[in-house]
Amino acid sequence: MKKLALLLMISTFLISCKNDSNKEDSSVEETKKDSLAPVSDDMMETAVIYEANIRQYSPEGTFDAFTKDIPQLKELGVKVIWLMPMYPISMKNRKATGGQDVEDIEDPEERKKYLGSYYSISDYSAVNPEHGNMEDFDELVQTAHDNGMYVILDWVANHTGWDHAWITEHPEYYTKGKDGEITDPINDATGEPWGWTDVADLNFDNQELREKMTEEMLFWVKEHDIDGFRADAAHSVPTDFWESAAKKLNEVKPLIMLAEAQDPKDLFHSAFEMGYNWEGHHLMNEIAQGKKTAKDWDDYMKKIDTTFQKDDFLMNFVTNHDENSWAGTVRERMGDASEAMLAMSYTIPGMPLIYSGQEYDMDKRLLFFEKDTIPKTKGKVYPLLEKLGELKNTNVALHGGKNKASYTAVKNSAEEKVLLFKREKNGETLFYVANMTDKPVTFTAEMEGEFIDCMNDSELSISKGQEMNFKAWEYKILINK
Structure with missing residues (x-):
């Protein structure tokens, strides 16, 4: 009996130790999971x-190949990583380069190289096995x-891909055409299809679809600790769905809720805090191409100031996946103005974007439906992004979120240029000044004082009425000494 009692005591002690160990492991895991401060307005300012x-x-x-480079992104001031769709891609109606369908390609080896559009999703709650497995994804996060x-x-x-289970299990979730069959997305303005034949349009008049879609989003937040969403074609989905979700x-x-849209404005009332600066981006392209002027930019900023609420803000960019693959590289669109426009995207109100490969001076259009690879050699842009990133992270005058720093146009004698x-x-002040033309310009400006030129760490003195001479596309970012 004494032996039995002793055994029971030892057993109880071991179980207690094991439970304490589990509690400790759980505590460590919870601490690790919560090691990052919650998303805040202050974080998004910088x-x-x-x-x-x-x-x-x-x-x-x-996933693993990208994960190992994540620490390096700190050198560029990156605080938010937006992952392009990494879900399984539909096989049915898969597109190939040149607009043809993969199913129309007879050669099976040729057919294999077409991986389909990232945006033709067959399963919202899984990862594309080409990238790895869910454990690899969790390690990335x-x-x-x-x-x-x-x-x-x-x-x-x-929309979903045509292989999504909802196509057969819940056809009522989809938009039907005149023939009563599920249709690809329709342009509301024209009533004609966009030509996105590799995807099927979802019908948000269906309340059950809304609930299912929200559940799919909650899965990634609850089970995989992600920190927000970039909503593709946000304007094509009812605003009240986004608000509820x-x-x-x-x-x-x-x-973090980012809408791939600049309109309608009610998207930013309670659903999203940040949108795409599409109009500003296109204006940058036009200025670089000599089609618009510096004065047009001033007019645009006045328009933004009157049409958006004070706590709305936009994502600024000189390139992204759509622009790179379909409209052209930064160099193709902006030419010698590229650097001035990049610096400008960091100094105007909002949050600046870096697209994969941009940091490595990428000067090619990445294939959209096929495997391609970005360059990995640091050139001129990487150190430029390091400087701009540090400035954005640390200078109060570049706050760009809900409590953004003020933006004021400064008068000068060559406002078209x-x-x-x-x-x-x-109390912090920063100036951006640039010649937005391909010719040298001489001008005076309503500014004076002792400044530090942030891009080359030099000192600059400007007296009242002093003439300044800027070369084509020359720019400066100045802070008070």
């Missing part, structure tokens, strides 16, 4: 966002968190 194209980021096209970065997913709510998602934890504006907050 953030740089990085668009990660996992397929094209490396020769392997895997944890590595980002460990390095002080948040991860947002590209969310394609407007955002409310439920933010009840789990604060999130010279863009000059001032940013101010909490």
Whole structure:
């Protein structure tokens, strides 16, 4: 009996130790998971966002290949990583380069090289096996968190691929054409299809679809600790869906909500805090091409100031996956103005974007439906992004979120040619001044004082009425000495 009692005591002690160990492990895991501060307005004032194209980021096209480079992104001031869609891609109606369908290609080996559009999704709650498995994905998210970065997913709510289970299980979730069959997305303005034949249009008049879509989004927040969403074609989905989904998602934890849209404005009332600066981007292209002027930019900023609410803000960019693959490289669109426009995208209100490969002077259009690879050699752009990133992260006058620094156009004698504006907050002041033409310009400006030129760490003195001479596309970012 004594032996039995002793055995029971030992057994109880071991179980107790095991339970304490489990509690400790659980506590460690919870601490690790919560090591990153929740998404906040303050963080987004200074953030740089990085668009990660996992397929094209490396020769392997895997989560792991990108994960190992995440610590390096801190050198560029990155605080938010936006993952392009990394879900399984539909096989049915898969597109190939040149607009043809993969199914129309007879050669099976030729057919294999077409991987389809990232935006033709066959399963919202899985990862594309070409990139790795769910454990690899979780490691990516944890590595980002460990390095002080948040991860947002590209969310394609407007349509699914034709292989999605809902096509057969819930055809009522989809838009029907005149023939009563499920249709690809329709342009509401013309009533004609967009030509996105590899995807099927979802019908948000169906309440059950809305609930299912929200559940799919909640899965990634609750089960995989992601930090928000970039909503593809956000304007094509009813605003009240986004508002309802955002409310439920933010009840789990604060999130970053980015809309691939600049209109309608009600998207930014309670669903999204950030939108795309599409109009500003296109204006940058036109200025670089000599079609618009610095004065046109001043007019645009006045328009933004009157049409958006004070706490709305936009994502600024000189390139992204759409622009690169379909409209052309930065060099193709902006030429010698490229650097001035990049610096401008960091100094105007909002959050600047870096697209995969941009940091390595990428001067090619990445294939959209096939495997490709970005360059990995640091050239001129990488150190430029390091400087701009540090400035964005640390200078109060470049705050760009809900409590952004003020933006004021500064008068100068060549307002059609010279863009000059001032940013101010909490006593800090920064000026951006640039010749927005391909010819030298001489001008005077209503500014004077002792300045530091942030891009070359030199000192600059400007006296009242002093003439300044700028070469074609020359720019300066100046702070008071």
